[in-house]
Amino acid sequence: MTDPMTATAAPVAAAAGATAPARRRSAGWLAVVPLLVFVAISFGAPAVAMVNGAFTVKDPASGASSYTTANLTASLQGAYLTALWGSVKLSGLSAAIGAVLGLLLAQAVVTSRFRALREAVLTASGVLANFGGVPLAFAFVATLGNAGVLTRHFGLDEHGWSLYSFWGLVIVYLYFLIPLMVLTVTPALEGLRVQWREAAQNNGATTGQYWRHVALPVLAPSLLGGLVLLFGSAFAAYATAAAMVGSSVPLITLQIADAISGNVLVGQENVALALSLDMIVVAGLVMAVYLPLQRRSARWLV
Structure with missing residues (x-):
């Protein structure tokens, strides 16, 4: 019961x-x-x-505001479009070079038998990846500028070298992009199983064939994700370029600063906001590529 x-x-x-x-x-x-x-x-x-x-335009006479696409149209024309394209080219080239050099450095660190060297490189990469702005620009000006130490010692100016140019800015950006790539790709390289290499060697594969058919396909999501991350970091950088090259290299971040401060035309603050919106669109496209790649590569890190 x-x-x-x-x-x-x-x-x-x-x-x-x-x-x-x-x-x-x-x-x-x-x-x-x-x-x-x-x-x-x-x-x-x-x-x-x-x-x-x-999307707002203010009438200078009446002070009334109205919604329009005039600011966005202006942000994609003339000098503004040139600056946007200049930022894309600078970021893409810097990211590509930084990804390749960062991958080689990370591979050397991962395969090194000296634990102290590995920890030192990773620690330095963590510091250098966050070192930028005016201090970085001053360091390069003092080293490779027109009166820099290395410029005067090796006579670089006699061979046409100029730090205040597109390629000079690429070299400066690589200073923090390469360490960032090392930090990004090192976990993926550590995720490569030793058994995969041994299995490839037992089947007669050479080192090149192992990297082409096994390692690189596994690393591809992490490499592409790192490339996208480097592009976004270079694309958003402002202080270093502003302190070093000024307006000699057209960049969208410098155009935004000029529009806000009225260096070109007075009352262009809303055009600067439109340029910022263009940057957000580009950054959104970059993140739309980066996040799926990051999720796909995470399964190899366990």
């Missing part, structure tokens, strides 16, 4: 067990609320203001 108290307690216990996960989920959402509020204030509000300003 079934105890009435037991029969009543069973549904109550089941209901309590069902509500426990719901309570935990609610508590989890409450813990995330401060972060969501912070993100909304720090990123959401400026983004909304930027988009609104990019």
